[in-house]
Amino acid sequence: MSQAIVGIIMGSQSDLRIMKEAAEVLDDLKVAYDLTIVSAHRTPLRMVDYAQHAKAKGLKVIIAGAGGAAHLPGMVASITTLPVIGVPVKSSNSIDGWDSVLSILQMPSGVPVATVALDGARNAGILAAQIIATSDSALFSRLESFKQSLQNKVEEAASQLESKGWRQSLH
Numbered sequence: 001m002s003q004a005i006v007g008i009i010m011g012s013q014s015d016l017r018i019m020k021e022a023a024e025v026l027d028d029l030k031v032a033y034d035l036t037i038v039s040a041h042r043t044p045l046r047m048v049d050y051a052q053h054a055k056a057k058g059l060k061v062i063i064a065g066a067g068g069a070a071h072l073p074g075m076v077a078s079i080t081t082l083p084v085i086g087v088p089v090k091s092s093n094s095i096d097g098w099d100s101v102l103s104i105l106q107m108p109s110g111v112p113v114a115t116v117a118l119d120g121a122r123n124a125g126i127l128a129a130q131i132i133a134t135s136d137s138a139l140f141s142r143l144e145s146f147k148q149s150l151q152n153k154v155e156e157a158a159s160q161l162e163s164k165g166w167r168q169s170l171h
């Protein structure tokens, strides 16, 4: 396994069902990552330690997911200069998900967190890969193939729909 360049962290084990989607897409794109639990509220000193040492251990991007009062991405971004992608998770302590979206999204000027959609861990993984691909041409090519596959799927579905008609396409 090569050196991790993306760090995936989450506030609780209960976030893994969502956050695993970032890991899965990074596996597909052959981007090395490490993944662990770091809680802003329950292990604040572990969070500080993680953020302070992230660059030195070789990470280039951090993906941080949390639910409810989701302070992890913003607090990590306040400590490190690495880009941080925040994933709002709809969790057991969420009111409706907006609480975690707004906790991560509404950062003060000077401390950005690139916030993806509610439970949008897959997009966080893709965005992390895109950031790294700006200086990795092989990864850039893999991402171009990935984008092409998205286009192909829609075009195949459209031509099937057009040839079979919408009633048949429901089955």
Ligand code: RP5
Binding pocket: 010, 011, 012, 013, 014, 015, 039, 041, 065, 066, 067, 068, 069, 089, 091, 092, 093
């Ligand atoms: C947040 O509280 C975590 O990120 C998780 O989404 C939520 C619930 O945590 P658990 O009570 O399931 O550990 O800090």
